[in-house]
Amino acid sequence: MGLREYTIRRIITGTITLLVVMIFNWVLFRLPSFVTGVDPSWYYVLSRLVGGSVEPRRFIAELLAFKTRWKLPSLYAPIGLWIDHIVIYIKNMFTFNLGEDMFLYEGRKIADILAARIPVSVFLILPATVISIVIGIMIGAKIGAHPGSRMDITLMSIALMLFSIPTFWLQVLFKIAFTVEWRVWPPTGGLSSLELGVGDPLIYFLDAFYMLMLPIMTLVLAGFAGWMLLMRSSLMEVMGEDYILTARAKGLDEATVLYKHAFRNAILPVATGVILALAGVWTGAVITETIFVIPGVGYLLLQAIIQLDYPLCEATFYFIALTTIVANIIADISYAFLDPRVKY
């Protein structure tokens, strides 16, 4: 099987996986309604009418308007209606027609809501991911070349400690320390500090960057250790190979052996992880964005879950699944380019 056939096969399996994810996604968000017996339409309309009296005529009119607008079958509708509903849903998802939101941002296109949130998530996670990858690979390569050295033991201890600490705990600690104790950043979180305002776009950008420095810092601290450990173990494995011995026997200096022979081979398993991590850049970080009140994709997802806004949940999960599946396919195919020895 050549690379072309392998690529086609991966795209087909990826599409099937996406279809399964879509169906699972659809079932997952409707399951609570079926278990509890609470019709989502009733929930949404009653939530909207809270404060006013539930006058039957108004309630019935609102409920019917809601059902007609969103084409929502009742929980007790016949199978035919549900099949129609799921077919339309799958067709819409495949054509990237994410539809309109029905609750949190009522009437707004979900694609627009996501498009507004993605840059924020990218702005937060891309620098954090790139910095943690670079630092992790550099330190991992350094200590992987000299396992058992004093530097290796010290850095390994620190890395293992950071790797074991739950990210949310580290972030809460940092938030308390830098916003409450030392007041370097305002405790409100978000993308703009109260001091600077949002007049000039450049000032807004710099302000946002300033506000994102703290979450980026915590993400780097929590993330670099993993890359470092991966790179270290990969390099240690490669350093024991025969071709490294041959390179040394040829009289090459240690830097050439390390960076020209060992590093290029050791980076292969890391490369797959890098592609997958870069895919995660678009999909946000739920916990980080929530702790630091950053209006990214992750925070949007949490809001949608809390408000039981399932079209938004579905669309966000679909976006995350699609990104992950595409990244996996790219990672698999890129392996053939990165390592000419790989044959499919």
Add this chain to the structure above:
Amino acid sequence: MKNKNLYAGILILIFVFQLVVPILSEGSSYPAIEEGAFYKWIAFLRVYDPSVGKYEKYWEAMHYLRILNLEEINDVTLKIRVAYSTIYEKVFNSKYTTEDTTDRTVNHRCGSMVFTLQTMVNKYEYVFAEENWGFGLRFPFHPFMFFNVKEHGFKQYFESNYIIGPVAGEIMERGVLFETWDIIMGTKRDVYYAEIYLRTLDMNVSEHGTSVSESSITETNVEIDKQLGIILKIRYFIDFADKMFELIIELADTNMFIKHKFTITMISFIIGLIIIWAVIRYYRGIKRRRLIRI
């Protein structure tokens, strides 16, 4: 010769007439009302207890109707002899107070009764007996209710009589009607499905005033067979006496359509796929063995 042609002409006319008459007459009478036809529905009432967070069953009942005999009095009048009954098979007495149990769950064992159906008057629907399942409410749909779905304009009739109707004295749209399909007793059936929201107070006949609140709404989900015009499913969700009552009625048996057709087709399809897969595997095995021999 002339006689022969005349006879042939008459024979052809009779033949054509026999073919055309059923087509023309189709839709003029209730398709579900046939001699020997029987229908059985199961019904149950469950009540949501918010303190426990789950439903508790109050009773299970069986509704049965058999059409014993049909007699056509004239073009528009049918004499129908039917046997029907409502039997409460299980009553969980612990859920009731004594007077409630005796008052509310009463078996109706009716022997053969004769009804007169006038197709001009009862053009679209005919109710053999109204059922209220012990509530003092007047429900819009009952199991012993037949629709003449073949009659031209049935959908418009249903919409103008059930979908549009009074809510607290005002005529308004109070539901939606769909034409779809469902799996009934393992068979795919085309159905009319309606979701209707009614003010419970509008349905009240003899319930104590305080048990039905002003704002209480009854959700009705009903499925009507598109070929036969019988009730396939009814669900009433009633906010009544500060409790959530769910009354469910489902067709459980009939001799008017073949049961489990869809289930058998699906199982056959899966078995077929397994057989095809096994055959392909078998022949691939033979091919491989031949190659090894070479």
